[in-house]
Amino acid sequence: MARTLAAATRRVLGSRRRGDRAAAAPAAGAADAALVADLVEAIGADRVRADAAARYLASRDASIYKEGNAGPVCYPGTTSDVVACVKVATRHGRAVSPRGAGTGLSGGAAPLGRPVVLSTTRMDRLLEIDLDNGVAWVQPGMVNLDLTRALAPHGVHYAPDPSSQAACTIGGNVGNNAGGPHCLAYGVTSAHVAAVEVVLSDGSVVTLGDLTAEPAGYDLRGAFVGSEGMCGIATAVAVRLTRNPPAVRTMLLSFDDVSDAATTVSAIIAAGIVPAAIEMMDQRCVRAVEDFAQAGYPKEAAAVLLVEVDGAAGGVAIAADRVAGIARRNQAVSVRTAADDGERARLWKGRKSAFGAVANVMPDYYLHDTVVPRTRLVEVLERIYDIVDRHDLLVLNVFHAGDGNLHPILAYDSRVPGAEERVHAAGREIIEMSLDMGGALTGEHGIGVEKREYMDRMFSPVDLDQQSRLRASFDPHCRMNPGKVLPSAHSCSDIGALKAADAAGVWG
Amino acid sequence: MHLGLDDDELVACVACGLCLPHCPTFVITGRDTESPRGRIALMRAVQNEGAPVTDDLLRSMETCVQCRGCETACPSAVPFGHLMEGTRAALAGAGRITPRWQRLAMRMLRHRRLLLAGSTLLALTIRLRLVPTRRLGLPARMPLRRPPLRTSGDDVWLFTGCVMDAWQRDVHLAVQRVLEAAGVGVEPTGGAAPCCGALHIHAGLEAETKDMARQVMAGLSGDDRPILVDAAGCGASLKDYGHLLGTDEARAFSARVFDVHEWLAGRLDELKSRRPVEPLDVTVAVQDPCHLRHVQRAHQAVPAVLVPFVASVVALDDDGLCCGAGGAYSVMEAELSRAIRDRKTAAVARSGATVVASANPGCSLHLAAAGLDVRHPLELVDQALSASG
Numbered sequence: 001m002a003r004t005l006a007a008a009t010r011r012v013l014g015s016r017r018r019g020d021r022a023a024a025a026p027a028a029g030a031a032d033a034a035l036v037a038d039l040v041e042a043i044g045a046d047r048v049r050a051d052a053a054a055r056y057l058a059s060r061d062a063s064i065y066k067e068g069n070a071g072p073v074c075y076p077g078t079t080s081d082v083v084a085c086v087k088v089a090t091r092h093g094r095a096v097s098p099r100g101a102g103t104g105l106s107g108g109a110a111p112l113g114r115p116v117v118l119s120t121t122r123m124d125r126l127l128e129i130d131l132d133n134g135v136a137w138v139q140p141g142m143v144n145l146d147l148t149r150a151l152a153p154h155g156v157h158y159a160p161d162p163s164s165q166a167a168c169t170i171g172g173n174v175g176n177n178a179g180g181p182h183c184l185a186y187g188v189t190s191a192h193v194a195a196v197e198v199v200l201s202d203g204s205v206v207t208l209g210d211l212t213a214e215p216a217g218y219d220l221r222g223a224f225v226g227s228e229g230m231c232g233i234a235t236a237v238a239v240r241l242t243r244n245p246p247a248v249r250t251m252l253l254s255f256d257d258v259s260d261a262a263t264t265v266s267a268i269i270a271a272g273i274v275p276a277a278i279e280m281m282d283q284r285c286v287r288a289v290e291d292f293a294q295a296g297y298p299k300e301a302a303a304v305l306l307v308e309v310d311g312a313a314g315g316v317a318i319a320a321d322r323v324a325g326i327a328r329r330n331q332a333v334s335v336r337t338a339a340d341d342g343e344r345a346r347l348w349k350g351r352k353s354a355f356g357a358v359a360n361v362m363p364d365y366y367l368h369d370t371v372v373p374r375t376r377l378v379e380v381l382e383r384i385y386d387i388v389d390r391h392d393l394l395v396l397n398v399f400h401a402g403d404g405n406l407h408p409i410l411a412y413d414s415r416v417p418g419a420e421e422r423v424h425a426a427g428r429e430i431i432e433m434s435l436d437m438g439g440a441l442t443g444e445h446g447i448g449v450e451k452r453e454y455m456d457r458m459f460s461p462v463d464l465d466q467q468s469r470l471r472a473s474f475d476p477h478c479r480m481n482p483g484k485v486l487p488s489a490h491s492c493s494d495i496g497a498l499k500a501a502d503a504a505g506v507w508g
Numbered sequence: 509m510h511l512g513l514d515d516d517e518l519v520a521c522v523a524c525g526l527c528l529p530h531c532p533t534f535v536i537t538g539r540d541t542e543s544p545r546g547r548i549a550l551m552r553a554v555q556n557e558g559a560p561v562t563d564d565l566l567r568s569m570e571t572c573v574q575c576r577g578c579e580t581a582c583p584s585a586v587p588f589g590h591l592m593e594g595t596r597a598a599l600a601g602a603g604r605i606t607p608r609w610q611r612l613a614m615r616m617l618r619h620r621r622l623l624l625a626g627s628t629l630l631a632l633t634i635r636l637r638l639v640p641t642r643r644l645g646l647p648a649r650m651p652l653r654r655p656p657l658r659t660s661g662d663d664v665w666l667f668t669g670c671v672m673d674a675w676q677r678d679v680h681l682a683v684q685r686v687l688e689a690a691g692v693g694v695e696p697t698g699g700a701a702p703c704c705g706a707l708h709i710h711a712g713l714e715a716e717t718k719d720m721a722r723q724v725m726a727g728l729s730g731d732d733r734p735i736l737v738d739a740a741g742c743g744a745s746l747k748d749y750g751h752l753l754g755t756d757e758a759r760a761f762s763a764r765v766f767d768v769h770e771w772l773a774g775r776l777d778e779l780k781s782r783r784p785v786e787p788l789d790v791t792v793a794v795q796d797p798c799h800l801r802h803v804q805r806a807h808q809a810v811p812a813v814l815v816p817f818v819a820s821v822v823a824l825d826d827d828g829l830c831c832g833a834g835g836a837y838s839v840m841e842a843e844l845s846r847a848i849r850d851r852k853t854a855a856v857a858r859s860g861a862t863v864v865a866s867a868n869p870g871c872s873l874h875l876a877a878a879g880l881d882v883r884h885p886l887e888l889v890d891q892a893l894s895a896s897g
Binding site: 049051052053054056057058060061062073075101102103119121122124141143145146164166167168289291292293353354355356357358359360363364365413414415 | 515516519520521522523524525526527528529538539540541545546549550553559562564565568582583584585586
């Protein structure tokens with residue numbers, strides 16, 4: 001037994017050159033040998049990877065933050081696997097960082113201090129559909145779109161639909177309290193999670209929230225959703241099921257002027273219409289996505305709005321007519337209604353591939369996720385274009401216009417000296433401006449590490465201290481995804497946990 | 509180690525992750541090392557950051573099926589296939605991948621007589637049960653005799669290739685009959701173009717592939733007849749000669765290449781008008797070979813051609829995910845290959861179809877080895893035509 005375990009551990013630590021073993025450098029991660037051996041014993045060799053390549057990739061998400069430093073990467077399949085990993089990590093004095101699909105844009109999944117990374121990709125099952133209670137229990141690694149597809153035969157869906165929904169996981173959605181185009185009418189993740197099974201930092205398993213309408217006591221479920229992995233690891237999620245609307249109409253409105261598009265957004269809401277979604281893309285963004293999506297987005301328009309109304313057929317027809325009227329009164333140059341589901345799907349595909357399509361323009365991007373009062377959209381957009389011009393950068397604007405959640409994508413080439421600095425300077429100005437307008441730091445992408453330094457710009461020391469104490473009540477020793485969200489001065493013993501990190505080269 | 513990859517192609521990935529659900533190895537393993545995004549990040553680490561080429565990095569590259577499902581999913585159009593081919597060429601050049609026995613086996617594909625004789629010998633040993641076919645991923649039965657190829661005119665070439673001609677000549681003959689039924693005179697390429705080199709480029713043998721491409725082009729030069737291909741992998745490879753060799757001549761050659769379904773889809777009326785056809789009473793699931801769907805992007809021609817000739821054509825609900833065959837992949841990475849195939853067989857079972865139509869010999873052998881009734885789409889068309897004849 002001991003010998004097979006030792007062999008399995010060596011295999012997991014891996015990474016020596018074939019046929020050249022004598023000359024090989026010590027296996028990367030050898031310092032973790034004892035930890036890895038215990039993890040292997042706990043959940044099996046095929047569920048643990050500690051080689052340099054695996055750790056390198058587990059150190060990053062979809063953001064430009066590249067300073068993560070992962071320890072061994074585990075692929076648990078069950079709640080008890082997660083419990084076992086957390087206990088082993090604790091025994092070795094190591095933190096734990098969860099990871100879904102790694103599509104996050106704030107460095108939230110980038111592990112700090114070489115923690116044990118718990119990848120949920122193999123916890124991807126739909127556990128139970130409970131139509132009576134209107135919920136489904138899913139494992140955290142289930143992909144958002146897979147869930148909605150699995151629910152389709154029942155005439156229901158999972159409403160929050162982040163742009164990355166084809167790849168991102170429910171666990172990551174819960175961690176970031178993710179949004180999506182349709183959250184304008186339906187609300188963000190928090191409104192769609194009834195209960196969460198969580199493994200806490202001491203290895204205990206608790207269920208937060210329940211399936212009743214008004215759970216008794218503190219809303220710990222509400223505290224957990226959006227806590228970015230710092231309060232524990234979600235191992236099962238009860239998501240609410242939303243009935244599919246009987247009728248849907250998707251409209252593409254195009255404008256010769258960005259301000260007209262922004263004014264239209266406010267006018268639609270002011271008219272008392274609450275569309276399922278109002279999305280805006282400016283010209284540069286439309287041009288980046290159209291070649292891929294082939295959805296017929298007008299490349300010559302200065303900006304387009306994608307507006308979707310849903311509900312009962314009669315109401316939808318009326319709302320759509322009113323939206324079209326408002327758009328025309330605000331100088332829309334064209335109003336197109338998707339003729340069928342295929343056209344509708346192509347339009348959404350275009351919108352939802354916007355971030356991924358940036359490389360058609362520039363190889364790198366950095367984006368912010370601030371929220372501004374919708375009534376000030378026109379002014380905010382002008383300011384953004386102005387800031388970007390002053391820093392000699394390119395911006396693609398694509399955002400949830402209906403709720404004022406901006407996503408200015410600053411596109412650049414990191415190979416150009418100084419580009420990254422200019423991007424960060426412009427980003428800072430955009431954040432300051434958004435907050436000055438009465439906005440918020442993030443709408444849906446989370447704080448992670450990228451926006452951590454701006455937290456004290458938005459929250460007072462008292463606010464931050466309360467947040468830190470809330471977190472500590474879940475995780476007193478800061479063992480769960482340490483170093484995220486809270487600025488270091490407010491994050492209990494995170495600094496201690498992070499000291500476990502040792503110097504790392506390319507292959508760590 | 510410099511992998512010789514184009515820097516602009518290499519930096520074009522923004523790591524959004526939209527490729528992940530379209531990667532068969534990521535879907536099975538859930539590991540970033542077995543994903544397109546991860547593989548690109550590792551290529552960058554090696555080429556730009558001086559990371560060492562470890563065994564685990566080699567595994568990451570070797571486990572890629574090269575289905576290129578990630579390319580059609582990528583909003584930034586990252587040319588993953590070129591990056592992977594370039595990486596493998598560099599690694600094979602340094603002797604890190606593609607062992608000698610594999611190189612020798614592949615060299616044989618160019619030598620038609622040797623290949624045909626070897627195949628007959630193999631067929632014989634299979635009949636005598638001397639070879640564990642299941643374990644090696646070989647077909648349970650192979651032809652001992654092959655009816656001769658024959659020329660019926662000079663309207664088009666029919667590319668016959670290497671293994672497919674040796675193991676599945678019946679398919680070529682059925683395809684030829686269908687083309688003839690549409691009034692087209694066919695000349696099989698036979699010895700004029702022994703092998704397209706698809707397996708070689710996938711294994712990183714770039715110089716050899718270029719050599720083979722020149723040989724094929726020379727064999728089919730002298731006129732500008734269309735070159736029809738009934739194997740999706742070969743078609744994709746021939747269409748890529750323009751990029752591979754980078755010459756005007758090669759580009760002109762590639763422009764003459766069509767998947768046979770792609771070519772027939774525009775001539776269906778011709779085919780149907782010749783005689784009344786009674787559709788075959790079968791429900792057919794169309795399996796899209798990756799090199800037809802993601803590389804040639806001509807997969808919609810297959811159902812278009814099939815529909816008039818069979819009772820029912822059903823689509824699979826798996827987003828065209830790879831079947832795991834991947835040319836030599838099913839032999840080199842047998843375990844992963846079968847895990848990927850299990851998803852495909854499950855999708856076929858859900859579809860309710862009794863017959864699977866596959867336009868690529870590698871996929872068809874691989875799926876047949878799982879017990880499915882797999883035919884080339886034009887074999888079904890041929891059957892319908894001859895039954896009505």
